[in-house]
Amino acid sequence: MLLEDRVALITGASRGIGRAIATTFAEQGARVVITSRSPELDETAALIRERGGRATAVRGDLRDDGFPRELITRCKKEHGRIDVLVNNAGVLLSGLLGMISIESLRETFETNTLATIHLTQYAVRLMDSGRNPSIVNVASIAGTRGLDGVTGYAASKGAVVAFTRSSAKELAPKGIRVNAVAPGIIDTAMTRGLTEDVRRRRTAAIALGRMGTPQEVANVALFLASSLASYVTGQVLGVDGGMVA
Amino acid sequence: MNKDKLRSCFSQTLGIPIERVTDDLAYNSIEEWDSVGHMAVVADLESTFDVMLDTDDILNLGSVGQAVAILRRLGVDFDAA
Numbered sequence: 001m002l003l004e005d006r007v008a009l010i011t012g013a014s015r016g017i018g019r020a021i022a023t024t025f026a027e028q029g030a031r032v033v034i035t036s037r038s039p040e041l042d043e044t045a046a047l048i049r050e051r052g053g054r055a056t057a058v059r060g061d062l063r064d065d066g067f068p069r070e071l072i073t074r075c076k077k078e079h080g081r082i083d084v085l086v087n088n089a090g091v092l093l094s095g096l097l098g099m100i101s102i103e104s105l106r107e108t109f110e111t112n113t114l115a116t117i118h119l120t121q122y123a124v125r126l127m128d129s130g131r132n133p134s135i136v137n138v139a140s141i142a143g144t145r146g147l148d149g150v151t152g153y154a155a156s157k158g159a160v161v162a163f164t165r166s167s168a169k170e171l172a173p174k175g176i177r178v179n180a181v182a183p184g185i186i187d188t189a190m191t192r193g194l195t196e197d198v199r200r201r202r203t204a205a206i207a208l209g210r211m212g213t214p215q216e217v218a219n220v221a222l223f224l225a226s227s228l229a230s231y232v233t234g235q236v237l238g239v240d241g242g243m244v245a
Numbered sequence: 246m247n248k249d250k251l252r253s254c255f256s257q258t259l260g261i262p263i264e265r266v267t268d269d270l271a272y273n274s275i276e277e278w279d280s281v282g283h284m285a286v287v288a289d290l291e292s293t294f295d296v297m298l299d300t301d302d303i304l305n306l307g308s309v310g311q312a313v314a315i316l317r318r319l320g321v322d323f324d325a326a
Contacts, residue, residue, distance in 0.1 A: 066299075073297045121300055125288060 001029035002226040006131075007079040009033045009071070009123060011062060011115070012089030014040040016188035017138060019047075020214035021086055021221050026053030028222060030084065033075050037061040062089055062115035063107075072122040082126040084225045087116040087160075088138040092190045093153040105152050112156035117163055129175030136224045137164050137180040138217075141240050144182045149198065157182075161236050168234030177233040179224045184240025187211045207242030247294070247323050251316070254293055255309060258285040268310035286312075294321050 008025045012018035013034035022034045026048040033056045045057040060067040075082050093108040127133035143157025168178035185202045220239045256263040259277040296319045
């Protein structure tokens, strides 16, 4: 198993890509601590336990003062360390320029960008350089290549890309690898919120001719989290089926 | 006793004699206590006293005396003999 005896903290694990990452990591031997503000988080934990895995579910909003610290303290008390952090929690903000409210922009940046940076600051303090610690951020093709109609979201994810590359450099002396996956159009509740026209147009731009699945993103996150990627840091790996536009 | 432990944390992580660890010893006042040394001190304090500091606490930890105040707020007893 690729994550035997590893402790992994995964945010936004109640559904979609986060749930797929949590279940995949648990199947690969990790003890997972999962978090989300949604009650569906318990379903993810139940799914993991049904399959014989170990999961601790901690409900909360990463934007709340004090919650990141509470979450990391829980990891410390239960496991004594964190080997893998997956910053996945995110919200999609759609809207054409001129029609994006400042409130929705704030929520998007607070969740997608600020919470990622803030939680990372806490988590690295529980990482042991001798255990090949790894951070995997979930960016987006919107953040790496740009996508119309979601410019605020794209900007928040572009910042995640910059944070990934910068923190990889800063944390390398501590033996901590930092990488990101950049999903394209993945079939999740988040993209089901797009209009049919937009979904059709997006899918037409994918070389493989179909949307991706959460599992396909989880598989790449698994690679980056595991020792298979022991010499990989500061990378942003597209999981987009060859998105060409 | 906890005060001795605290002074020992600073002394060992910063690599300075324990006599130099006084309450008014301040961040960036000596070469050894720079930002890298600061994070090492924080990590050692956290593991020694089994606490987790807030980011704001880390930023506000500007002297040994302030470390005592922060740890006291987190429940560490510095009054026992």
